[in-house]
Amino acid sequence: MTGINDVAKEVGLSTATVSRALRNLPGVSSETRQRVVEAAQRLGYVASPAASVLAGGQTRTVAIVAPFVTRWFFATVVEGAESVLRQHGYDVLLYSLGGDQHTRRRVLHSHLLSKRVDGVLVLGIEPTDDEQEWLSTHAPPVSLVGARMAGCPTVHIDDERAARTGMQHLIDLGHRVIGYVGGSAVEPLDFSTPRARLQGYRRSLREAGLELRPELETFGHFTIEGGFEAGGELLSLPERPTAVFCASDEMAIGVLSAARERGLRVPEDLSVVGIDDHQLARYIGLTTVRQPVTQQGQIAARNLLELMQRRRLDPGPSLPPRETLLQAELVVRTSSGPVEADQSVSGERAT
Amino acid sequence: MTGINDVAKEVGLSTATVSRALRNLPGVSSETRQRVVEAAQRLGYVASPAASVLAGGQTRTVAIVAPFVTRWFFATVVEGAESVLRQHGYDVLLYSLGGDQHTRRRVLHSHLLSKRVDGVLVLGIEPTDDEQEWLSTHAPPVSLVGARMAGCPTVHIDDERAARTGMQHLIDLGHRVIGYVGGSAVEPLDFSTPRARLQGYRRSLREAGLELRPELETFGHFTIEGGFEAGGELLSLPERPTAVFCASDEMAIGVLSAARERGLRVPEDLSVVGIDDHQLARYIGLTTVRQPVTQQGQIAARNLLELMQRRRLDPGPSLPPRETLLQAELVVRTSSGPVEADQSVSGERAT
């Protein structure tokens, strides 16, 4: 494998000069630089990352930490972030936690990260206080999507408000018994998104003077299958809700499926609304609260690039962290409609 | 940041012994090993990957190269592979090519990989002859999913056969005019899967004595949206097909949506069959040819682990590469049905 010495010999210069020339550092005559670049090209030389890192360079690598990559939202954010990072010459180390606490611990709470990457992109996970403390003292810069961490830039939508937007739509349509399909029964403290959406659901009900009923709150774990199960529960209730609001489109798809299985017409017998605007949503006519997803990945990546550059240039005091709040907007399709006459009877009872 | 020297000082031993103890190498008394491990733990020491690699160790990192991570198939394979690799202590560098030739070139055809990772997992891309030659001389072991490369282990289904399975189902139901939604009009040589599925479609028609018509072959780029567009074309044909076979479930979902938009009943007016068994398939009643997906990622990861281990232990002649052919099976749901009376008229005409 050709090393920097081979290139140095080839052009009759020191490795120092070769190193500087290849990295476009100042202080190399343009003629020399050109000769070096040509020789390197000819010999097929690429610097050994390990040696560069060890000698004090950067790793040119970023870690992306996400709970799952099979969920549409995270896969899309990863793709958005990855392309921006790659354009800037960074490689991406993927840590898909898979809900595993052990892995999470190893990844977030060990020295691995700090010596391996120049920055960390955290998706959809709210680091605990312990983790935050550890990260801020040991780890390289952190940038987040859909979560907050003291002193770090983040990009997200207002989840509570997004939920309220979807709920308001249903309430405006006259629905009075509205089921909810959210994340899981016991939201861990470190997942703020599902908590905020649940809050939004509840607050909308309260402000509309509607009753909060525990049996209307179900949990779909952000999967189609989970939504199907949760939808099944809701539709089996003695007093069946006339609408179901879901914390994600994937769960909404599950609910639609549960409705179909029971022969319910959508939206005549049941209205369903989600959050995301999943790629599938427009094709199945799902009413949803759309959030920009690729864009969140891109913005988070740019935030991270900026932090890494800042740390390189000037280890002084950092700017106040940026919080980018993206707009989510209601997209009305065919899965939601007004309460029908026979439905509103049960709806009135509920009020 | 605590280094190996700090640990060595702490226990009053040489760095060599500390290094050996921590990596469980033989030739260290168990008492010594225990002291070292404890000290390392206490000091929060983790070896610098860069230094380990440079000193002759392995990178403990694997590259996964995939065209897209937002496609369900690839995301699922990645998740399967990643969890196996992580269990074995490997990190994963993700290269999502995004159909970009430039990125592809940089990733597959530069020295980056060879110095950065111990192995490469290639998903859904058939390296060109040039790339194969380069990879086999410069790169670490390669393991593939859904593609072949000389001398490398691979796992995949028989794509032509999978297509024939789906097609036979439609033919058995009496369909005589069957549309096809595949990858893209000009399949690059390096994507064998779409080509093989198209072959399967054609061969099934020929063997059933049915006519191959160019206007029945459309292209959906393996996305829902692409399937929707392609489906639209097929359903606008003067002689509308009574069935559509799709090279992936995501495209089939698009076709279903196009049918719905036109008010066509499924399966009475149109049968639709896909390949994959996408997580959504059972919830929308999609008939499909199921392939194991997570499993392909896991097997490919194990193949790679084995190769990496073999290279470590014994750089001698390697075993003949393993080709794992997984079974794909028809899953009949509600999106396919027999040709109806009024349909078969046009069907008969087509014969």
Next chain:
DNA sequence: CTGAAAGCGCTTACAG
């Protein structure tokens, strides 16, 4: 079983 020393392939002050 343990240690001293060389070396992995770069980068970076420091000189000139």
Next chain:
DNA sequence: CTGAAAGCGCTTACAG
């Protein structure tokens, strides 16, 4: 503008 030399933090023969 260029070079000699130290050093990044480990691992690995080689001795003992």
